[in-house]
Amino acid sequence: MKQTLFIKTESDIVVIPKLKDASRLQAWKHRRWVKRHLKTKVKESTPRNWDALCKFFTVQTLTEQDGNYKIEGLASLKEKRMSLVKEEIAALNPSALIADGLDEAILGYGQQFPKEPVLIYDYDKCVEVFMEQGMSYQDAIEWMEFNVVNAYYGEGTPIFMRRVEDD
Numbered sequence: 001m002k003q004t005l006f007i008k009t010e011s012d013i014v015v016i017p018k019l020k021d022a023s024r025l026q027a028w029k030h031r032r033w034v035k036r037h038l039k040t041k042v043k044e045s046t047p048r049n050w051d052a053l054c055k056f057f058t059v060q061t062l063t064e065q066d067g068n069y070k071i072e073g074l075a076s077l078k079e080k081r082m083s084l085v086k087e088e089i090a091a092l093n094p095s096a097l098i099a100d101g102l103d104e105a106i107l108g109y110g111q112q113f114p115k116e117p118v119l120i121y122d123y124d125k126c127v128e129v130f131m132e133q134g135m136s137y138q139d140a141i142e143w144m145e146f147n148v149v150n151a152y153y154g155e156g157t158p159i160f161m162r163r164v165e166d167d
Contacts, residue, residue, distance in 0.1 A: 002064045004034060007057040015053060037062060037069050059126045082106055092117050095156035099148065102126050107161065119158040126160065
């Protein structure tokens with residue numbers, strides 16, 4: 001069974017991690033195998049660059065077994081980071097609320113003395129998430145204002161932050 005990790009960028013270039021301790025021939029065969037199945041350009045990335053790319057793109061795995069290919073998504077580093085942030089906030093403040101379906105809008109957590117820490121969400125990113133779920137821009141704003149931002153569930157209610165843009 002052959003298996004490799006890969007990232008596909010917006011420009012349809014596939015990036016794979018550089019094989020450690022591989023000969024030039026092995027690396028070439030590996031690139032050729034990935035390129036043959038995905039039918040696009042393939043580039044190798046050093047471990048340092050690979051880690052940086054994983055923060056912005058979803059890592060997938062390409063598996064071939066008995067001539068059958070299968071592509072599966074893996075958790076990106078951002079998803080892993082969000083999971084750690086949620087674990088941290090749960091440990092610091094068990095009453096902190098986590099908004100369902102808005103993980104990608106989490107900026108981090110913060111607190112105001114003497115209160116416990118709470119999660120901080122990016123308001124605009126939350127609106128984008130609702131729009132991706134099929135709402136219009138106006139409906140997403142209305143939903144955010146009436147059902148999310150103005151909802152108070154006690155001391156653990158998250159903060160929804162609006163970013164100030166430079167002119």
